[in-house]
Amino acid sequence: MALPPTTSQAIKRGLRGKCPACGEASMLHRYITPLEKCTHCGLAFAPLRADDGPAWATILITGHLSMPFVFWLLEQGIDNTALETLYSILFILLLSTIILPRAKGVFMAIIWMMHVRD
Ligand SMILES: [Zn+2]
Numbered sequence: 001m002a003l004p005p006t007t008s009q010a011i012k013r014g015l016r017g018k019c020p021a022c023g024e025a026s027m028l029h030r031y032i033t034p035l036e037k038c039t040h041c042g043l044a045f046a047p048l049r050a051d052d053g054p055a056w057a058t059i060l061i062t063g064h065l066s067m068p069f070v071f072w073l074l075e076q077g078i079d080n081t082a083l084e085t086l087y088s089i090l091f092i093l094l095l096s097t098i099i100l101p102r103a104k105g106v107f108m109a110i111i112w113m114m115h116v117r118d
Contacts, residue, residue, distance in 0.1 A: 014109025032104050040117045050107035057103040
């Protein structure tokens with residue numbers, strides 16, 4: 001039997017949306033819905049409830065990355081508030097869409113690692 005992954009390995013697997021135990025199968029389907037169990041090693045994903053953690057992390061990261069983008073956008077001299085607002089909203093939506101499933105995978109991996117060490 002293989003050794004359990006290190007914390008950093010499990011987090012990297014979660015970041016890719018893969019099972020933290022084996023790193024082979026996906027944990028999520030339909031964007032952020034967890035599968036019942038790993039199709040490769042059988043790890044149950046249902047107990048790995050991340051609740052609001054991924055949304056919190058997504059807001060935290062997106063907020064910190066969007067403000068430099070907005071300031072950069074204002075320096076571009078577009079001179080059209082509606083267009084600047086549209087670009088800002090699109091940037092925030094794109095960033096949130098990219099970060100949320102990755103944050104969910106990381107949270108699920110961390111929760112799994114906490115269970116393994118019990
Ligand atoms: Zn697995």
